[in-house]
Amino acid sequence: MDAFRKQLDVLMGANRNGDVREVNRKYYDRDVCRFYLVGLCPHELFQLTKMDMGPCPKMHSLQLRKEYQEAKEKGVDNYDRDLEDVIDRLIVECDRKINRALKRLEDDDAKAAIAISVSEVTQTPEIDEMSKQIKEKLKEADQYDFEGLTDMKIRVMEVVDELRVKRADKQSMLLLDAFNKDRAALPQPVPNPPALPPFPAVAPDPHIQERINEKLKRAEELGEQGMVDEARKEMDEAEALRKLTPRQEPTGDPAKFTAADVRITDQKLRVCDICGAFLSVYDRLMGPVFREVLLQLKN
Template identity: 30%
Template sequence: MISAAQLLDELMGRDRNLAPDEKRSNVRWDHESVCKYYLCGFCPAELFTNTRSDLGPCEKIHDENLRKQYEKSSRFMKVGYERDFLRYLQSLLAEVERRIRRGHARLALSQNQQSSGAAGPTGKNEEKIQVLTDKIDVLLQQIEELGSEGKVEEAQGMMKLVEQLKEERELLRSTTSTIESFAAQEKQMEVCEVCGAFLIVGDAQSRVDDHLMGKQHMGYAKIKATVEELKEKLRKRTEEPDRDERLKKEKQEREEREKEREREREERERKRRREEEEREKERARDRERRKRSRSRSRHSSRTSDRRCSRSRDHKRSRSRERRRSRSRDRRRSRSHDRSERKHRSRSRDRRRSKSRDRKSYKHRSKSRDREQDRKSKEKEKRGSDDKKSSVKSSSREKQSEDTNTESKESDTKNEVNGTSEDIKSEGDTQSN
């Protein structure tokens, strides 16, 4: 009844007996009433029904829709159902392996027993046959001796004994051949390496095919294939995190190498910039040194120019003072000459006023001295102003001033020469 109920559950569902108005039970694939082995592929209890390896009925739900839901869920092969299923299948394989080993041991034991059982009687019969043969030979010799002695009756009696021994020997020989024929005619057995069942060596192909298509053989073959498949899947699943970890590690190493190369590039760039800044500073220092050297050279040239201009200004002022003094002297001499001529041309009035003229002359000379001092101060002031302006003037102006100065000096010389000539002429006139 249980197997029939399970069959109906698989065909029509667990809610097959519910009325249309009754609520159906929504069972998830992770419910404890669901067979987790069936979710992983198949339930081993369904493989060996009505066989020697029958595992009994499975009380849990076997639903194809739940298995599809489990395969589509995000927790597929992450809950541990596959590992439990693999351990259960491996336990079944371990049991069948023990059965196969026991079958091989039974075959080996039976073969040993057969070989030992056949060899024992045969060996004993051979020994009996050999003893009988020896006895027969001895009796034949005795019969010959009795015949040579003429004891015919004794020889005949012993001859009958020899015949009996020969019959017994033939019987033993026939028994040994019968045992050997029986041992040769016995069927050879072997153990199936998949399910552990005993097979007849050289049996008919139909019976071999029936065995290979049987539930037990196909069930254990399916279990072996599923074990290998699950091992491969789990190995890949375990390798995937390792591969992901390895890829992640390689990615981190690549990023670290990129960062290291970036740091090296930045370091080289900073070093290049520092070197460029050092070269720029060195060039700036060189320019500053050249500028300072040029400024010093210009300053020295300006100082020399100032000195030259000062000397020229001093010479000019001295020449101007000389010219002015000479002009004053000429004016004085001329006025004096005119006054002298006037005095000489005049008569007695001049001599009377001579003393008065002398006083007035002294007074005028004092005023002239004061005027001369005032003019000299003004000249000095103008000379200082000229010095300041000459410092700011250009070289071209300096050259023009030099040319003007030379021309003025030449004019002054000419005036001096003319003045000297006038003085000489006046002196000649006075002397006359």
């Protein structure tokens, strides 16, 4: 219910019910989200992900955003620095996550602890053009939303969704190529390793063999007497004693078994240099949201 109420507040204004207290609301009020006024609320970025910050406890309003933009042009207020500080903290948190992920991979396999530069691998003129189109369409959707043209906004958002899917497909293919190139650089295992010699037969322990013979003889006697359950129990105990016979362990040269023999069959994980997540070749890619927005604010 709160989610629907918040959507109505954004679309129709918080004073849609004629509440006098909310009619006089200003953009600089304490319960108004300053990050939304600037253009980006972190609570809306990572919904339904591991980095979900939950719903924003403060108010979002397109009308108040417009008032803030007008005040900013006049030099009255500027909240850009507040958003920059929040994004800086999020980037530091992501860097720590990256380091922890790299350390975790290093513990299992030092060669696999590679941070794929997602921002560089997926940065092409075609991807940049799609990102530019998405940004322009989102601004257009906000304008339609502010003017109350809901149908036009829905159409624009459908175009945005299509562009995002196309961009994600292009980025995933570029990332897959990067994985394949990195995998090709790994040392390859021996194609036909030499077969191990058969295990030599080991003589059973005399004491254990004597007990096995006693159990088998006792089982035979019980069987002749018609005591089937007792005979079966003696047979099971004899079989258990037979399994206690020591086995010869293979004596192979451990130097011949390299880490590549194990790593080459499970070389799918890398660490994202943006959020620190473990990436798989089958993952879809999310863009470098934080650094992109921070660069725009600083410029």
